[in-house]
Amino acid sequence: MVSPTSEEDTRKVQTAVIGQAESDWPVFLPYDHDDFDRFMRGRTRDDFYCGVLLGGCGKKLTPKRYTEKKCHFAHRPPVHCRRTETGEASADHLYIGQALRRWLLRQGYQDAEVTYLDPGSLHGGAVEVRFGQGRSRLIRVQLARLSLREGQETRKRLADRHTHVHWAYGPYCGLSHNEVDAAGHAIRISCRTKGETREVYIGTQYSDNSLAWSALTECRLSNEGIITPRLDAEPPVGSTSPPAPTPVAFPLAPGTIAFTAATELPAPPPDSDGTPVRLYEADLQPLGSAVVRARITLPHAHPAPPPHQLHVIYSSAHLLPLTEAAPSEPAWLIRADGASPLPQQTDSRWPDLCPASQPSESPAPTPTTTEPPTAALRRLPLGEAETLRVFRSKLELVARARGIVNWETLVSHAGATPADITPEERVRLLIAVDHPRADGKPVLSALVKPALAPDAPAPYFADILAGLGWRYDLSEAKVVEIWERERRTAYALAESTPAWQQPSAGLSEAKTGTAPGLNEVRIVARFREHLELVARGHGIIKWSTLLKKQHISPSTLSDEDRVRLLAAVDRSYVPGRRMLSALVKADGQTPGPAPFFGDVLTELGWTPDAATPTVEAAWRAAVDRAYARGAQTVTVTPTTPAEEDRVRWGKLGTTKAAVVVAVRRALIDAARRQVCVGWHTLAAAAGLKPTDLTARAREAILVSVDSPPTYGVLLSSLVVASEHTPVPYFDAILKRLGRPHGLRPIELGQLRKTEQARAFAAFSAAADTADDPKERT
Numbered sequence: 001m002v003s004p005t006s007e008e009d010t011r012k013v014q015t016a017v018i019g020q021a022e023s024d025w026p027v028f029l030p031y032d033h034d035d036f037d038r039f040m041r042g043r044t045r046d047d048f049y050c051g052v053l054l055g056g057c058g059k060k061l062t063p064k065r066y067t068e069k070k071c072h073f074a075h076r077p078p079v080h081c082r083r084t085e086t087g088e089a090s091a092d093h094l095y096i097g098q099a100l101r102r103w104l105l106r107q108g109y110q111d112a113e114v115t116y117l118d119p120g121s122l123h124g125g126a127v128e129v130r131f132g133q134g135r136s137r138l139i140r141v142q143l144a145r146l147s148l149r150e151g152q153e154t155r156k157r158l159a160d161r162h163t164h165v166h167w168a169y170g171p172y173c174g175l176s177h178n179e180v181d182a183a184g185h186a187i188r189i190s191c192r193t194k195g196e197t198r199e200v201y202i203g204t205q206y207s208d209n210s211l212a213w214s215a216l217t218e219c220r221l222s223n224e225g226i227i228t229p230r231l232d233a234e235p236p237v238g239s240t241s242p243p244a245p246t247p248v249a250f251p252l253a254p255g256t257i258a259f260t261a262a263t264e265l266p267a268p269p270p271d272s273d274g275t276p277v278r279l280y281e282a283d284l285q286p287l288g289s290a291v292v293r294a295r296i297t298l299p300h301a302h303p304a305p306p307p308h309q310l311h312v313i314y315s316s317a318h319l320l321p322l323t324e325a326a327p328s329e330p331a332w333l334i335r336a337d338g339a340s341p342l343p344q345q346t347d348s349r350w351p352d353l354c355p356a357s358q359p360s361e362s363p364a365p366t367p368t369t370t371e372p373p374t375a376a377l378r379r380l381p382l383g384e385a386e387t388l389r390v391f392r393s394k395l396e397l398v399a400r401a402r403g404i405v406n407w408e409t410l411v412s413h414a415g416a417t418p419a420d421i422t423p424e425e426r427v428r429l430l431i432a433v434d435h436p437r438a439d440g441k442p443v444l445s446a447l448v449k450p451a452l453a454p455d456a457p458a459p460y461f462a463d464i465l466a467g468l469g470w471r472y473d474l475s476e477a478k479v480v481e482i483w484e485r486e487r488r489t490a491y492a493l494a495e496s497t498p499a500w501q502q503p504s505a506g507l508s509e510a511k512t513g514t515a516p517g518l519n520e521v522r523i524v525a526r527f528r529e530h531l532e533l534v535a536r537g538h539g540i541i542k543w544s545t546l547l548k549k550q551h552i553s554p555s556t557l558s559d560e561d562r563v564r565l566l567a568a569v570d571r572s573y574v575p576g577r578r579m580l581s582a583l584v585k586a587d588g589q590t591p592g593p594a595p596f597f598g599d600v601l602t603e604l605g606w607t608p609d610a611a612t613p614t615v616e617a618a619w620r621a622a623v624d625r626a627y628a629r630g631a632q633t634v635t636v637t638p639t640t641p642a643e644e645d646r647v648r649w650g651k652l653g654t655t656k657a658a659v660v661v662a663v664r665r666a667l668i669d670a671a672r673r674q675v676c677v678g679w680h681t682l683a684a685a686a687g688l689k690p691t692d693l694t695a696r697a698r699e700a701i702l703v704s705v706d707s708p709p710t711y712g713v714l715l716s717s718l719v720v721a722s723e724h725t726p727v728p729y730f731d732a733i734l735k736r737l738g739r740p741h742g743l744r745p746i747e748l749g750q751l752r753k754t755e756q757a758r759a760f761a762a763f764s765a766a767a768d769t770a771d772d773p774k775e776r777t
Contacts, residue, residue: 011074011075011086012070012072012074012086013050013061013072013073013074013075013083013086013090014028014029014031014072014073014086014087014088014090015027015028015029015054015073015086015087015088015090015091016029016048016049016050016051016054016061016073016091017048017049017051017053017054017091017094018047018048018049018555019049020049021049021050021051021052021056021058021059022051022052022053022058023049023051023053024051024053024094024097024098024114024116025094025098026051026054026091026094026095026098026198027039027048027091027196027197028088028091028193028196028197028198029063029071029072029073030071030195030196031070031071031072032071033065033066033067033071035071035195035196036063036065036071037065038196039063039196040063040065041559042554042555042557042558042559042562043554043555044553044554044555045062045063046060047553047555048060048061048062048063048073049061050073050075050081050083051091051094052119053093053094053116053119053120054083054085054090054091054094054119054120055082055083055084055085055119055120055121056081056083056120057075057079057080057081057082057083059075059076059081060076061073061074061075061076062074062075062076083120084120084121084122085120085121085122085123085124088193088198089123089124089191089198090124091198092124092143092170092191092198093116093119093124093125093126093127093141093143094116094119095191095197095198095199095200096124096127096141096143096189096191096200097114097116097127097129098114099199099200099216100112100114100127100129100139100141100200100216101114101129103216103217103219104129104131104221106217107220107221109131109132112129112130112131113129113130113131113135114127114128114129115127115128115129115130118144121144122144122145122172123143123144123145123170123171123172123173124143124144124170125143125144126140126141126142126143126144127140127141127143128140128141129141130162132163132164133299133337133469135470136162136163136164137162137163137164137165137166138158138162138164138165138166139166139167139168139225139226140154140158140165140166140167140168141168141169141170141189142167142168142169142170142173142175143170143172143173144170144172144173145172145173145174146173146174146175148175148178151175151178155167164223164225166187166224166225166226167179167186167187167225168187168188168189168202168226169186169187169188169189170188170189170190171188171190176188176205180205180206180207181207184206184207185204185205185206185231186204186205187202187203187204187205187225187226187228188202188203188204188205188211189201189202189203190203190213199215200215200216201213201214201215201216202214202215202216202219202226202228203228204228204230204231212228212229212230214228214229214230220232248320248321249318249319249320249335250318250319250320251317251318251319252313252317252318252319252334253713253757253758253761253762254313254317254754254757254758254760254761255312255313255753255754255755255757255758256286256287256313256754256758257284257285257286257287257312257313257317257334258284258285258310258311258312258313258342258347258349258350258353259282259283259284259285259294259296259305259310259311259313259339259353260282260283260307260308260309260310260311260353260354260355261282261283261307261355261356262280262281262282262296262304262305262306262307262311263280263281263282263307264278264279264280264304265279265280265281265295266279267279268297276299276300277297277298277299277300277335278297278298278299278300278302278304279295279296279297280295280296280297280298280304280305281293281294281295281296281330282294282295282296282305283353284296284334285350285352285353287349287350290352291352291353292330292332293330294330294331294332294333294334295322295330295332295333295334296313296333296334296335296336296339297333297334297335297336298336298337298338298339299337299338302338302339305339305341306341307355307356308355308356308357309341309342309345309355310341310342310344310345310346310347310350310353310355311339311340311341311342312339312340312342312754313334313336313338313339317334317335317336317337318334318335319332319333319334320332320333320334320335321333337469338469340431340467341428342750344746347747347750348740348743348747349740349747349750349751349754380414380416380420380421381414381415381416381420382414382415382416383745383746384429384432384746384749385726385745385746385749386414387414387416387429388429388432388433389725390413390414391410391413391414391429391430391433392433392444394410394413395410395433395444395445395447395448395490396444396494398447399442399444399447399490399491399493399494400494402491402494403447404447404448404449404455404487405447405448405449406448406449406450406451407426407448407449407450407451407458408450408451409451410448423460426460427460427463427464427467428467430445430448430460430464431445431464431467431468433445434464434468435467435468435753441674441675442486442487442489442490442493443464443465443468443482443486443490444490445461445464446461446482446483446486446487446490447487447490456480456483457479457480457483461479461483462474462479465479465482470482523550523552523565524565524568524569524684524685525680525681525684525685526550527546527550527565527566527569527580528569528580528684528687529684530546530549530550531546531569531580531581531583531584531626532580534580534583535580535583535626535627538627539583540583540584540585541583541584541585542584542585542586542587543562543584543585543586543587543594544587546584559596562596563596563599563600563603564603566581566584566596566600567581567600567603567604568685569581569687570600570604570687578622578625578626578628579604579622579625579626580626581597581600581622582597582619582622582623582626583623583626584597592616592619593615593616593618593619597615597619598615601615601618606618652688652692654686654687654688656700656701656704658686659686659688659701660701660704660705662682662685662686662687663682663685663686663701663702663705664705664715665685666681666682666685666686667682667705667715667716667718667719668715668763670718671713671715671718671759671760671762671763672763674760675718676718676719676720676756677718677719677720678719678720678721679693679698679719682719695728695729698727698729699729699732699733699736702715702716702719702733703716703733703736703737706733706737707737713755713758713759713762714733714737714739714755714758714759715759716730716733717730717752717755717756717759718756718759726748726749726752730748730752731743731748734751
């Protein structure tokens with residue numbers, strides 16, 4: 001082997017990252033030349049980097065195909081790289097980190113944060129994954145060898161900083177036997193090559209050195225750590241007492257329960273996961289129900305809820321029966337992760353909750369000319385809903401300029417002055433700007449600072465983070481770290497370069513929420529818009545050209561992604577309807593249908609008939625219909641509401657029922673991705689343009705979508721107008737659905753936020769079922 005700094009490089013590198021040098025999305029280059037061809041399908045030789053997290057130089061790598069020896073990556077001269085780990089397992093730490101993040105998402109944890117310790121070192125160093133409330137839980141995967149003393153010190157340090165630390169051991173760390181001696185078993189972790197990737201397996205090691213391996217997807221998470229199928233089937237030897245029964249706990253939808261008059265009770269034992277909590281007794285009212293006296297636990301670091309305020313539980317919460325309560329005591333307990341105070345004393349959603357007036361501890365000081373009393377402060381000139389819209393709009397502009405804005409300047413855009421808003425209201429408003437928190441969504445409040453202050457986290461930024469679900473006791477260093485990360489995220493998403501050019505594992509990851517910058521619905525809408533132009537010109541477009549028009553690298557999409565996206569362009573398909581996907585061809589193909597067009601037809605549910613007995617016949621008919629419609633301009637004439645249902649849908653080449661199905665599907669997808677959408681996206685999902693649908697038609701569609709409500713939530717609450725403002729007919733939808741309506745704007749906005757939170761909670765990511773066979777070695 002030559003020196004790693006020589007002009008020529010003969011090292012056989014098997015792993016790389018895609019997207020950019022700092023990416024944590026690994027790829028493994030198969031050894032065989034036939035596998036190489038499959039691996040390179042849809043990719044270019046410029047897609048691969050000697051990743052920084054692999055210990056590499058960050059330069060591009062070239063995949064080399066051989067028939068007489070193993071295929072591999074190679075550096076491009078001149079070479080100045082000191083990467084030492086280049087073999088098949090050299091990216092296992094990245095595969096493990098990504099697999100654990102996806103697995104935790106399916107376990108219900110959407111805020112997992114992966115850290116790679118000493119990447120590029122022998123055997124990959126270590127991987128740490130933090131998750132849970134305030135990221136207080138940790139999975140530590142120890143890959144590199146540690147001495148017993150180092151292991152004990154690391155274990156103590158991590159235990160002091162986290163409520164739970166779950167250890168897993170790689171093949172070479174040398175500490176798993178100590179874990180077996182202490183706990184009766186140890187969790188092992190390993191990667192195996194499967195086709196063009198490395199799959200993660202979890203093993204259970206016992207004192208006799210036996211190992212039972214299972215795919216990570218077959219395991220589950222508990223307070224004790226990663227539970228493998230072997231542990232589920234065979235309880236540890238020596239357990240004499242049966243396990244304690246799991247308490248009955250009913251999950252509660254966020255934003256459905258409010259309480260007031262909370263009084264703190266003596267401290268209870270820690271929560272079931274070991275988290276210290278505080279216990280309160282309060283007047284509580286669920287939506288549409290009566291007031292009841294109940295008990296509530298909140299994290300110990302959560303600020304005590306003032307008894308004279310109305311509080312809403314927007315976080316994760318569970319309802320538990322108090323089976324041993326005395327007849328005079330409350331019979332129910334709510335275990336919640338947090339609650340947010342409302343600015344008003346009453347709320348129409350919880351009409352029976354009436355907080356007591358705040359006691360005055362001392363006479364108010366005489367106001368001076370420089371400091372007006374709180375009671376004299378003006379209300380927000382634009383109202384709260386419009387003020388929040390202005391704040392979001394201005395902060396998005398600041399992000400595009402990669403800047404930071406003074407609070408005083410931001411307030412002026414809403415027609416207010418800093419004196420109009422108390423420090424408490426400032427924090428509450430900025431929390432509302434970024435609510436709800438979602439994976440990949442930047443905290444725009446990170447771009448706000450006081451006037452004349454340096455570019456650093458505002459003094460109240462930690463309070464904003466706490467209101468969005470972070471821990472209340474974050475260290476100053478951690479607050480700075482989060483501030484810098486959220487600021488970078490805001491800048492990256494606001495740049496003109498499309499978000500899907502950022503590191504990604506493809507659209508399949510975007511569907512589970514792990515690549516938030518990749519918006520599949522938006523891509524489909526842009527595909528459809530461009531194919532309309534192709535149809536008007538009676539042309540055909542290459543798949544690679546279509547991607548380049550949207551600034552998407554072909555290497556980020558698999559063949560399955562291509563079929564799924566093109567099928568989505570033509571949803572919902574009915575026989576005789578035009579198909580824009582027929583206008584897409586493969587690079588270098590002969591005239592006729594694309595090789596993948598048959599798969600698109602199958603995805604859409606096409607079956608041969610007398611008119612289109614073959615794929616080629618279906619393609620020719622689809623092209624003819626696309627060209628015929630592309631040459632027309634649809635003129636929409638004013639019609640009465642009755643005529644609209646009878647005539648409009650026929651002119652648009654669809655039916656109202658088909659549009660409702662497509663819109664409902666797009667809104668469910670949005671709820672799973674924790675985002676709101678506009679009519680550009682919804683119309684595109686139905687194969688229409690926004691101008692095809694009047695306000696009356698949009699209202700009718702959304703009423704049908706929520707009749708009856710899916711999972712009891714209002715998907716129509718996720719629909720927004722331009723600049724993320726509410727649609728003007730949301731109150732009319734509530735009226736037609738028999739819901740409370742005629743609310744004041746601020747009440748309507750709060751109801752809409754509540755319904756959005758309930759929709760996000762109802763459609764959170766579900767666990768996938770693994771089909772991989774178990775293996776014991």
